[in-house]
Amino acid sequence: MSTSEIHEEVARRLDQAGQRYTRGRRRLIDTLLSLGRPVTIREIVENEPELAQSSAYRNLDVLQSSGAVRRLPSPGDFDHFELSEPILGHHHHLICLQCGSIADMHLPDEVEEVVDQGLAAAAHDAGFFAVQHSLDLHGYCAGCSAPAN
Amino acid sequence: MSTSEIHEEVARRLDQAGQRYTRGRRRLIDTLLSLGRPVTIREIVENEPELAQSSAYRNLDVLQSSGAVRRLPSPGDFDHFELSEPILGHHHHLICLQCGSIADMHLPDEVEEVVDQGLAAAAHDAGFFAVQHSLDLHGYCAGCSAPAN
DNA sequence: ATTGCGACTGAGAACTATTCTCAATAAGCT
DNA sequence: AGCTTATTGAGAATAGTTCTCAGTCGCAAT
Numbered sequence: 001m002s003t004s005e006i007h008e009e010v011a012r013r014l015d016q017a018g019q020r021y022t023r024g025r026r027r028l029i030d031t032l033l034s035l036g037r038p039v040t041i042r043e044i045v046e047n048e049p050e051l052a053q054s055s056a057y058r059n060l061d062v063l064q065s066s067g068a069v070r071r072l073p074s075p076g077d078f079d080h081f082e083l084s085e086p087i088l089g090h091h092h093h094l095i096c097l098q099c100g101s102i103a104d105m106h107l108p109d110e111v112e113e114v115v116d117q118g119l120a121a122a123a124h125d126a127g128f129f130a131v132q133h134s135l136d137l138h139g140y141c142a143g144c145s146a147p148a149n
Numbered sequence: 150m151s152t153s154e155i156h157e158e159v160a161r162r163l164d165q166a167g168q169r170y171t172r173g174r175r176r177l178i179d180t181l182l183s184l185g186r187p188v189t190i191r192e193i194v195e196n197e198p199e200l201a202q203s204s205a206y207r208n209l210d211v212l213q214s215s216g217a218v219r220r221l222p223s224p225g226d227f228d229h230f231e232l233s234e235p236i237l238g239h240h241h242h243l244i245c246l247q248c249g250s251i252a253d254m255h256l257p258d259e260v261e262e263v264v265d266q267g268l269a270a271a272a273h274d275a276g277f278f279a280v281q282h283s284l285d286l287h288g289y290c291a292g293c294s295a296p297a298n
Numbered sequence: 299a300t301t302g303c304g305a306c307t308g309a310g311a312a313c314t315a316t317t318c319t320c321a322a323t324a325a326g327c328t
Numbered sequence: 329a330g331c332t333t334a335t336t337g338a339g340a341a342t343a344g345t346t347c348t349c350a351g352t353c354g355c356a357a358t
Contacts, residue, residue: 018305019305019306020305020306020353020354020355022305022306022307022353022354023353024306024307025306041344041345052307052308052309053308053309053345054307054308054309054310054345054346054347055306055307055308057344057345057346058306058307058346058347059306059307061346071224073222073223073224074222075220075222077343077344078344079344079345092271094271094272094275094277097280103275103277105271105275106271107267107268107271108267110263111263111264111266111267114259114260114263114264115260115263115264115284117260118256118257118260119256119284119286122241122243122254122255122256122286123243123286123288126243126252126254126290126291127290127291128243128252128286128288128289128290128291129288129289129294130286130287130288131246131287131288131289132286132287132288133284133285133286133287134283134284134285134287135264135268135282135283135284135285136282136283136284137268137271137272137277137279137281137282138279138280138281138282138283139272139277139278139279139280139281140277140278140280141275141276141277142275142276142277145278167334168334168335169324169325169326169334169335171324171325171334171335171336172324173335173336174335190315190316201336201337201338202316202337202338203316203317203318203336203337203338203339204335204336204337206315206316206317207317207318207335207336208335208336210317226314226315226345227315228315228316
């Protein structure tokens with residue numbers, strides 16, 4: 001999806017939710033696009049100091065409600081935000097236990113199929129209505145090394 | 150693993166970390182065992198009112214550091230705690246988007262194998278040192294129904 | 299263009315889950 | 329039993345996030 005297609009898609013989703021695609025919201029999407037990985041509010045505001053923190057939180061919430069953004073609860077102290085899977089495509093995360101950074105990762109289609117089938121069976125058994133799955137790898141990124149012990 | 154084996158395992162891990170297995174910590178483990186699913190601090194304290202909230206937080210942190218407990222960052226407002234995988238065995242979660250409750254789930258070994266292989270390859274490509282994976286299903290539990298729209 | 303109205307913004311206050319503090323207590327050791 | 333050190337509990341402090349509200353902007357109809 002090209003940048004302009006993404007903006008159109010976001011605009012469509014906001015419109016459907018009765019929301020406007022204002023300058024601040026557009027800038028938020030641009031920032032998420034340019035950083036290209038799940039980021040914290042702090043990173044967003046540092047990259048785009050014109051965005052007020054309170055508006056960033058509010059607008060990320062609006063964008064999440066309309067399905068343009070996903071909020072990732074994080075093991076560290078800060079939640080991370082990324083463009084949603086309908087926009088970015090289905091993917092997974094490499095989460096560093098040391099520095100808390102999150103990188104995107106993709107798995108072969110065969111793996112996804114096996115996972116989907118396994119999860120569908122488990123959901124069915126539990127009377128659970130599945131919306132999406134999350135499959136993340138926790139460990140140490142290239143910049144951080146694993147603890148010595 | 151029987152209840153007494155679990156307590157022995159926890160005691161071993163705490164001892165290794167230079168920590169005591171006190172009454173409060175034992176009660177914490179008992180509570181996690183009896184509830185049998187990831188729970189919030191609030192649920193723990195409500196179930197075992199003799200546990201001070203501040204001590205519960207502190208001890209869950211100690212237990213996590215020694216590898217007896219896992220803390221799950223949650224999409225809602227409260228983190229959840231559960232016994233660690235070395236004790237409970239490898240498993241996954243069904244996370245309800247409505248009520249925030251988390252239930253345990255197991256996948257067939259074949260699925261786990263495929264996932265492990267796929268993740269190992271992805272981690273290798275990214276220069277990432279993997280510790281564990283998390284594979285959770287997000288949706289609506291049997292008690293909550295999916296939104297109408 | 300102009301106007302009108304409701305949605306949006308920004309700065310800070312408020313909220314609340316979690317962590318910290320410290321005097322009192324319990325655990326383990328000799 | 330006595331000593332030493334870790335642990336506890338109640339509340340204060342911290343900090344990420346949400347809320348408030350007066351001022352501003354976007355959009356549509358005139």
